Amino acid sequence: MLEKVFRLKENGTNARTEIIAGITTFMTMAYILAVNPSVLADAGMDQGAVFTATALAALIGTLLMAFCANYPFALAPGMGLNAYFAYTVVLGMGYRWEVALTAVFIEGIIFIVLSLTNVREAIFNAIPQNLKAAVSVGIGLFIAFIGLQNAKIVIGGSTLLQLFSVEGYNEVNGVEASFQDAGITVLLAVIGILITGFLVIKNVKGNILWGILITWILGIICQFTGLYVPNPELGFYGLLPDFSSGLSIPSLSPIFAKLEFSGIFSLEFLVVIFAFLFVDMFDTIGTLIGVSSKANMLDENGRLTNIRGALLADAIATTAGAVLGTSTTTTFVESASGVSEGGRTGLTAVTTAILFGLALFLSPIFLAIPSFATAPALVVVGFYMLTNVVNIDFNDVSEALPCYICIGAMPFFYSISEGISMGVISYVVLNVMTGKAKEKKISLLMYVLAVLFVLKYLFL
Template sequence: MDFFKLKNHGTSVKQELSAGLTTFLAMMYIVPVNAIIMSKTGMPMDALITATALITIIATVLNGIWANTPVAMSVGMGLNAYFTFGLVIGMGIPWQTALGVVFLSGMLFVILSFTDFRIWIIKSIPVDLRRAVSAGVGTFIAFIGLQQMGIVVNNDDVLVGLGNLKDINVLLGIFGLITVLIFWIVNIKGAFILAVLLTSVIAWICSISPYPTEIFSIPASITPILLQLDVKSVFFDSAGVFTLSLLPVVLVFLVTDLFDSVGTLTGVGTRAGIFSEDNKDGLNNLKKTLEADAAVTVVGSVIGVSTTTAFVESASGVEQGGRTGLTAIFCGLFFTLTLFMLPLFKAIPANAIYPVLIMVGILMFSEVRDINFKDPAIMVATFFIVALMPLTYSITNGLAFGFLSYLLVRVFRREWNEINIGIIVLAIISFIVFLVN
């Protein structure tokens, strides 16, 4: 075990095992949640359950070996919702083409992993705007959760309205939301998956949803979604005409994944002290973790899932004492259990899942607490990012309005020292978004 330098990190195999199990329980929910979300595109849920479990195992174990950090990875919440409801359902893009978008964004991430672009983009964008992006994505996925639960519905007179709160399925979703909130507030380990299971049990007992006749089975085949990505359609329309209409979407996946990963790794790394400047291996650990993140996004698109990223639930394992990649490897190995839990996952009702989406949105939205609203440019940009992502059903539009408004306010206030090349480039890309829409 000297490979992981356990003694140097003040840990042991037993401690890393305990930390890996803790992380697994905290993020186990991603398998059924991601499968239900992405199945809305028409992709078979059985294959998605297997694919989600597989990419989680591959990504987490790879990061443990390559970067030697206690960081678990899986299909990112937020971008999987954007993949489903923004691209496939919202823009009418076939899921195969959407996988092509994920593949290209992952390839760009891999290429940029060998350059200083990540550092440049991070330094170019004010930290408050990065927080605003996280908060905006949070409002977007929470809105999707509320909509899918039936709490927010279409209203031809005022666009949206309150759903039928007497509907048994809506009530089940509300019960699930209250449950996950309570479990999170009292800091119960594995709060998300426990809330999902409790809500499911209530649904089975009350005959709202059919209960599972078995718990375990042989893993479903991923053949229906394996190697189904369509990269060509990202660049050419149905008539074979070259188009750049999906380029902004590729960039959104790239930039959002970068922000999500850096934000998550910063939080987890701070607790474990693995990415600090005082740690001589800190920056190298961060670099390698981001490299693993980029590589598995490419692999994930080939397997048939959306963008893969570092999971903030890794912090639970860090709190348990996890300090090395052995924690990640144990966590990944525990996820092999989910490969055989298809009957159980399929029996979980959708409204036991969507409350978790809302809770994740709430946690992401909490980033607004640290934003400096006394700065006019930050205030205006944050408003457009947070408001327009859910209102236009598009992360792309929210980012575009945010970056453009930020630059305009800076220009009109003649705050030239607050403007850099990175902001200008992002503003130009944002302008292109409106030209190609």
């Protein structure tokens, strides 16, 4: 049966290899079960409910990828997209999280249509190979930057950004923190990055998840010894899991189907829809580029063979995830870890999905993990994505310069989509100005995208 469904022999693999690959993928991306609830809680959402929504969205999305595309890729609420949801749309633009979820739901529906009509596939194939690598690198820097901020290793200051100090932290935030709350957590985060780096170098399976758990355990030891003193008023909580309710699954009711359709035809809401549509489209394409590039699954022309099925799975998962109560569900770059273990078919994805389902019963553990323990995961995931910089041709400046602009714009403008905009615009303009457009065979769609991005800056 497995052979018939997943064509194992045709893809040069077997059930044992696929299952091991699926376990590896889960181990490398299970951190999202701790990180996503923490990020969306900043937008005012119930942290326990978001944990359940995250696990269910990952379960559904990954099964869809397995059966729609037969790829070993896993899906979950995406890093970068959850940051955009919480910090840009809700906290930055001032929209309620219910409105933001509705925008995610509607753009998911639109994406289903676009996936069936090959629009997203055409955009994926139109982006030049070097720019695809740059997108992956830029996302890596953006995610690492978020990790450094979450750990408070980087804080605001007179120089816009500065390295953490207790005095600087108190001055920026107007609080009276001390080494025993804010200071020790920053030190633990730095130690966590070094520990995770050591595990990566030693090629330990599930190195990112182990890095999170070891950093968290060190924090618990510090709490027991009095080096860390919880200060809930400043957001520094106790580090022990709360098993008072047993291993029950947190209720989805605070966020399930909380879509707010009133006023969806207003200009303001349309702007939010466009923002999500824009960011999600190019974040999804960017992540698929990063995953498939890292896993060496693109053909000689830089195309993903069954991309329509992958995009459709992504679009349906986004829509379902919005109903469940989480930000955009997308393909995870950590899926490349399972591929490196030999995973080649949807059986790898099915294995990962089952493990996400089982993780639902471990919510007290994942919800107790603090941000200083998850921050190292973001920094290391950023490193994994940064390695694609070697795939950029720096000998051709007309290729390398737009890539540089794309990469720099993502962390500096705090936006993945802005990086892609700047990359596409600069690629087209510089190659046209230098007379290399015909030589590069820039597609018509790239010209259209460049014009649309320029119009976006002029009118939105």
